[in-house]
Amino acid sequence: MKIRTWGCRGSIATPGLTTLRYGGNSTCVEIRPSTGQTIIIDAGSGLRNLGSLLIQEKETAPIRFFFTHSHWDHLVGFPFFRPAYLEQFSIGLCSGPHAEDTMLKSLNHQMTSPFFPVDFRFLKAKFEFRCEREHGEYGNCRCHGLEISQMPLNHPDGGYGYKFMENGKTFVFLPDNELGFRHEGGLSHEQYVEFCRGADLLFHDAQYTDQEYMRARGWGHSTFGEAVDLALEARVKCLVLFHHDPDRTDEDLDRQVQWCRERIRMAGSAVQCYAAKEGTTIEL
Numbered sequence: 001m002k003i004r005t006w007g008c009r010g011s012i013a014t015p016g017l018t019t020l021r022y023g024g025n026s027t028c029v030e031i032r033p034s035t036g037q038t039i040i041i042d043a044g045s046g047l048r049n050l051g052s053l054l055i056q057e058k059e060t061a062p063i064r065f066f067f068t069h070s071h072w073d074h075l076v077g078f079p080f081f082r083p084a085y086l087e088q089f090s091i092g093l094c095s096g097p098h099a100e101d102t103m104l105k106s107l108n109h110q111m112t113s114p115f116f117p118v119d120f121r122f123l124k125a126k127f128e129f130r131c132e133r134e135h136g137e138y139g140n141c142r143c144h145g146l147e148i149s150q151m152p153l154n155h156p157d158g159g160y161g162y163k164f165m166e167n168g169k170t171f172v173f174l175p176d177n178e179l180g181f182r183h184e185g186g187l188s189h190e191q192y193v194e195f196c197r198g199a200d201l202l203f204h205d206a207q208y209t210d211q212e213y214m215r216a217r218g219w220g221h222s223t224f225g226e227a228v229d230l231a232l233e234a235r236v237k238c239l240v241l242f243h244h245d246p247d248r249t250d251e252d253l254d255r256q257v258q259w260c261r262e263r264i265r266m267a268g269s270a271v272q273c274y275a276a277k278e279g280t281t282i283e284l
């Protein structure tokens with residue numbers, strides 16, 4: 001599968017001169033399984049550019065969304081997703097177990113007057129609101145040849161992270177997850193380690209430095225150090241630091257990546273570590 005980042009900024013989109021290299025769009029990640037269809041995780045502001053690309057492509061293969069939660073930075077791009085306005089597209093909407101009704105309500109809500117001039121009902125694509133789920137602890141499902149597991153997030157208002165598996169390769173996506181604090185519905189550190197165990201690629205929340213976290217405890221996000229320690233404990237092959245703080249400049253991120261790599265080196269590990277960057281594609 002190919003994983004492409006369209007938005008990796010947390011909390012709010014931050015266009016501007018200080019975020020040019022890593023990008024200012026909020027969360028949106030595309031997965032292309034070997035079947036060639038399109039899976040989209042979250043509908044942050046980065047989704048608008050992905051929508052334009054999908055329209056340029058000749059084939060209109062079914063699109064399936066997996067939503068992590070309803071916070072604005074993860075939904076704000078949906079009303080600007082042009083394929084949703086065209087009848088030749090078919091779009092499935094998935095989220096964690098029992099969360100589909102909430103997600104649908106949230107998508108509808110942000111497109112009602114006076115928040116947005118076009119009502120969800122006027123979208124022309126064919127929508128499918130349920131996904132077939134096998135029985136599993138948190139409900140597994142299959143989609144476009146991928147096997148997918150869900151994982152509750154440690155985050156205010158809850159949410160779900162995902163594990164995507166294809167041909168023996170594993171990609172774990174935990175974008176808004178506070179490892180050092182227990183929110184309602186969230187799980188223990190050990191359970192996240194278990195979920196990530198041996199993953200080829202982990203995108204994990206790394207919004208704060210240790211110092212910043214002192215004033216942000218309980219806000220739903222992890223530190224760089226916590227993300228690195230999770231990757232080390234779970235023995236993942238590659239860690240991608242995700243959900244960049246809106247105040248984090250490109251130079252800040254370069255420094256944090258060096259800091260994380262040093263922590264990994266000191267632990268005697270060979271885990272690769274990068275900061276998520278808009279426009280990059282990783283192939284597993």
Ligand SMILES: [Zn+2]
Binds near residue numbers: 010011071176243
């Ligand atoms: Zn977020």
Ligand SMILES: [Zn+2]
Binds near residue numbers: 069071155176220
């Ligand atoms: Zn959030």
